[in-house]
Amino acid sequence: MPLTAAQQRTVNAAVDLFAEHGVGGTSLQMIADAVGVTKAAVYHQFKTKEEIVLAVAEGELARVEAALEIAEAEATPAAARDVLLEQMVALAIERRHMESTLLSDPVIVRFFAEHEPFRAVMGRLARVLMADERGREARVRAAMLTAAIGGAVMHPLVAELDDKTLRTQLLHLARSFLDLPD
Amino acid sequence: MPLTAAQQRTVNAAVDLFAEHGVGGTSLQMIADAVGVTKAAVYHQFKTKEEIVLAVAEGELARVEAALEIAEAEATPAAARDVLLEQMVALAIERRHMESTLLSDPVIVRFFAEHEPFRAVMGRLARVLMADERGREARVRAAMLTAAIGGAVMHPLVAELDDKTLRTQLLHLARSFLDLPD
DNA sequence: GTCTATACGCGGATAGAC
DNA sequence: GTCTATCCGCGTATAGAC
Numbered sequence: 001m002p003l004t005a006a007q008q009r010t011v012n013a014a015v016d017l018f019a020e021h022g023v024g025g026t027s028l029q030m031i032a033d034a035v036g037v038t039k040a041a042v043y044h045q046f047k048t049k050e051e052i053v054l055a056v057a058e059g060e061l062a063r064v065e066a067a068l069e070i071a072e073a074e075a076t077p078a079a080a081r082d083v084l085l086e087q088m089v090a091l092a093i094e095r096r097h098m099e100s101t102l103l104s105d106p107v108i109v110r111f112f113a114e115h116e117p118f119r120a121v122m123g124r125l126a127r128v129l130m131a132d133e134r135g136r137e138a139r140v141r142a143a144m145l146t147a148a149i150g151g152a153v154m155h156p157l158v159a160e161l162d163d164k165t166l167r168t169q170l171l172h173l174a175r176s177f178l179d180l181p182d
Numbered sequence: 183m184p185l186t187a188a189q190q191r192t193v194n195a196a197v198d199l200f201a202e203h204g205v206g207g208t209s210l211q212m213i214a215d216a217v218g219v220t221k222a223a224v225y226h227q228f229k230t231k232e233e234i235v236l237a238v239a240e241g242e243l244a245r246v247e248a249a250l251e252i253a254e255a256e257a258t259p260a261a262a263r264d265v266l267l268e269q270m271v272a273l274a275i276e277r278r279h280m281e282s283t284l285l286s287d288p289v290i291v292r293f294f295a296e297h298e299p300f301r302a303v304m305g306r307l308a309r310v311l312m313a314d315e316r317g318r319e320a321r322v323r324a325a326m327l328t329a330a331i332g333g334a335v336m337h338p339l340v341a342e343l344d345d346k347t348l349r350t351q352l353l354h355l356a357r358s359f360l361d362l363p364d
Numbered sequence: 365g366t367c368t369a370t371a372c373g374c375g376g377a378t379a380g381a382c
Numbered sequence: 383g384t385c386t387a388t389c390c391g392c393g394t395a396t397a398g399a400c
Contacts, residue, residue, distance in 0.1 A: 004366095006365080006366065006367095022206070022288035022289070023288075024204075024289075027393075029391085029392070029393090038367075038368065038369090039393085040370090041368080043394075043395075044366070045366090047394090048393085049393065049394090104286040104287075105287075105288055109286065113338065119338070126339050137354075137355070139339045140340055140351040140352060140355060142339055143333075143337035143339040143340045144333075144355055146333070146337065147329050147333025147334045148326035148327070148330035148333070149326070150329070150333065151329025152325040152326040155325035155328060156301070156304065157308050157321045157324055158322055161321075166322065169322040170322060172319075173319070173322060173323055173326055173359075176359075177355075188383070188384095209375055210375070211374080211375070219385090220386085221375085221376085222377090222379095222387095223384045223385070225376090225377070225378080226383060227383085231377090
């Protein structure tokens with residue numbers, strides 16, 4: 001179900017505010033003020049705050065799905081995995097400038113853990129990431145790699161690196177973690 | 183400054199509730215009920231909710247510091263790094279059973295990012311983790327490794343693995359990421 | 365479809381009595 | 383140390399105007 005114009009304005013404002021103050025730290029009043037309407041007007045667009053969070057999360061999910069589409073179009077599992085690595089790194093780099101807490105927010109995390117559509121996408125992501133491997137080691141490796149790319153961009157240690165350098169290093173080290181050539 | 187008995191009871195209750203519902207999802211009323219007193223009594227122990235969060239975060243920090251003490255007692259940087267890896271994996275495994283969101287919670291993350299004592303410990307951790315290396319690659323690698331160990335334990339992909347297996351795999355893969363022997 | 369007005373309950377926080 | 387009472391802001395919710 002596509003969003004109406006008013007809903008889209010609300011979501012856009014919410015994304016910025018969630019990224020800056022966290023979901024729990026963002027009130028409907030703040031969102032309403034940012035859009036330039038009243039609380040009740042926002043509440044009319046989305047029946048609950050959770051629905052706004054859901055819309056924001058779905059927006060994020062859509063980007064991951066787009067990355068998956070590109071990767072899964074490759075001919076071999078190995079090629080798909082490598083393309084997915086590039087996509088994941090690119091998404092993570094974009095994300096780093098939203099003060100953000102957006103994906104580490106418990107509320108968002110809960111959505112990604114509980115709602116089936118999110119789990120399905122995460123399953124696809126894991127499958128491509130593991131290529132043709134199957135064992136425990138491959139699972140742990142995929143879990144670590146996902147966490148490493150997503151978490152490293154927010155780490156103070158890399159705060160001073162510019163986007164291009166960080167992107168190159170992340171991709172290089174991710175490949176080396178998988179014993180892939182550069 | 184050590185905690186009074188009443189403060190310790192409050193903190194103990196808070197840790198469990200934060201782990202289950204997140205910081206934002208835990209009200210002072212919930213903490214008060216868990217301890218068996220009123221909200222105002224809790225407020226007498228800690229002037230604000232943030233002070234409770236701080237006390238909880240300091241408890242977590244103390245464990246990381248203890249791990250660092252053990253690692254830094256080693257004779258060489260390489261040995262210190264390897265011992266620290268073991269300690270970090272052990273801490274992460276413990277943590278996995280707190281539904282948790284505790285360390286990924288925006289409120290907690292903010293504390294670790296803004297308060298100097300936390301930054302100092304994180305600096306020590308990074309230093310030991312990088313051993314005698316200095317360059318950009320070492321920094322990104324340390325950031326990825328920290329995120330990978332901390333984040334992987336919560337990943338759905340490894341949910342079915344028992345603690346011992348996960349611990350072994352994490353340590354094995356962390357070492358391989360650093361090109362270390364097992 | 366979009367908005368205003370208004371009300372209810374809850375969570376964070378403070379003042380002051382015991 | 384703990385209580386009662388109270389204040390304010392926010393999230394939820396409804397009725398109704400444009």
